[in-house]
Amino acid sequence: RGLRQLGAAALALRLAYGAWVHVAHACFAAARAPRAPTLRGGVLPGAAAARGLRQAVVRFYYEDLVKPRRVEKARGWQESPQSQRGIHTRPMTHIANPDVTTLRPGAPRLAQRVHGLSDVAAQYDGFILDTYGVLHDGESVFEGVGDALAQLGAAGKPCVVLENFAGRARVLESQLSEMGLDLAHVAGVVSSGELAHTYLRTRGHKLGSRVLWITASGPDRGGAADFFDGLEGFTLVSQVEEADFILASGVEVMFAGTPREVRMPVVEDDFEAGRFKRKFTRVFRQAIRRNVPMVVANDELQVFRGGNSSAHVLPGRLRQHYELLGGRTLKFGKPSNAAYEEARAVLDEAFARGAGRLDEPGQSEPEPRICCVGDSEDTDLRGARNAGFDSAFVVDTGDAAQHFAGQELTSEGVIELCKEENHRPTVALHRFAW
Structure with missing residues (x-):
């Protein structure tokens, strides 16, 4: 009994x-953090400290209590005989593909070439298709x-185009047609801008x-340019103090549609270290003080355009900075799952019209x-996985072209590129071709 009491103590x-260490760390971080703004525009000295203390308690509870138990439970499950009976690597997918190499939990998941x-x-x-880097080069x-x-x-396999494009779907259709893409075999086009509209x-x-x-x-x-067509009652403003929300469909012109337009041609290096980021920061802080939200039409x-090594910033970078x-x-x-659900709805309509699979009566x-x-590993592969779909990774014409330049396309190479398990594709192919 005495030993038990000693162990409990x-x-x-x-x-x-452990709790004291986490709380001390949080208080030190809170002391260095900027003071939080209140609704009246003043500051609340204890808000940062309270937030840091709350985060410390949550971190202590998870890292010291919950996480070790989950690790031990996972180890015991993987080592038990019952865990060897079934192979479950993608619980959200509905594909049973015997040709794709699947491994037991804990082992890397290979992609079929x-x-x-x-x-x-x-x-x-x-099929749900990306466009830039898959169907065309811009x-x-x-x-x-x-x-x-x-x-x-x-073959009766309907296809839907799903693209992160700030414009309307009809504009994207027109651009694809001008590039020479025949949309007769495409069931529909979904753009992020259309979802925002x-x-x-x-x-x-x-x-x-x-x-x-x-x-x-x-x-x-x-x-x-025609984004506000069909949107009644909206007014473009030239002052941060007048705005109810920010709409980010690009990064090069601020206060667009007003006499006070500010042109800011931005590339990645300029945004991270140049005066352009400081301009955005000044405007963003004024908006955040007024609790103004940002709507991002293309995340x-x-x-990379035209083979240029410089990366051109898109609205998703502004969203990251604003957050x-x-x-x-x-x-x-x-x-996001909402984009894939919209593409799924278009495919469901194609299936209902008889363009897809045929079910047996009864x-x-x-x-x-x-x-x-x-x-894209970050958008296409991760989004497909989160939505419960299988994914096909196009290598030679997309973001991974430089990684595999002069190398043979192998499952191991795909695993090395896709560091995170959730980003690994089901299949990998050189290009979008039959």
Whole structure:
């Protein structure tokens, strides 16, 4: 009994010491943190300390109590004989693909290397397609794309385009057609800008009517020139103090649509270290003090254009900076589940029209088997995984082209590139071709 009491006292002392360390660290961090603004524009000296203390308690509870128990439980499950009976690597997917290499829990998940879509088309009922880096390079359509879409259409596999594009879907369709892409074999086009437009049209009154617009330069505003068509009651403002919310559909023009337009051509290096970031920071802090939210019509972070090594900043980078300063954001596009659900709805309509799979009479309707084709690890692969879809990783024409330049495409190489387990694709192919 005495030993048990001594052990209990030692445990209590250990837990108290751990809690004290976390609280001391939080108080030190809070002392160095900026004071939090109140609703009246003043400061609340204890807010930062209270927030740090709360985070310390949560961190102590999770890291010292919950996490060790989860690790021990996971180890025991993996080592038990029952864990060897079934292989479950993707609980959200509806694809049973015997050709894809699957491993037991805890082991790396390999991607199947295929030569073209003809190797996997029979395993799926429909496809969700990225455009930039998969179907085209921003100027022209890649070789073999038209034939692949025609082959998928002939096989009864409807395809939906899902792109992080700040403009309306009809503008994206027009741009794809001008590049030479035949949309006859595409069931529909979904853009992040269209999702943002729909939200503002149906629920935008919750945010207000006065908009501070940040967009792209040029007469077409990066495809968003007609964004406010069909949006009644919204007014563009030229002062932060007048704005009810910020709409970010680009990064090159601030206070767009007003006489006070500020042009800011930005690339990655300039944004991280130049005067452009300071201009955004000054305006963003004024907006955050007034609790002004930001609506992001394209949550992509950056893009490389025309073979240039400099990365051009996209609205997703502004969203990250706004959140870092403490602002509230509402983002649209990949990798959020809402974007994939919209693409799924378009595919469901195609299935209902008979363009997809045919079910046997008297049988319950099975869940459609959908594969997402993309070239980006952070948006396409992660978004597909989170939405419960399989994914096909296009290597030679997308973001991974430099990584695999002069190298053979292997499953191990894909694993090395896709560091996180949730980003690993189901299949990997050189390009979008049949």
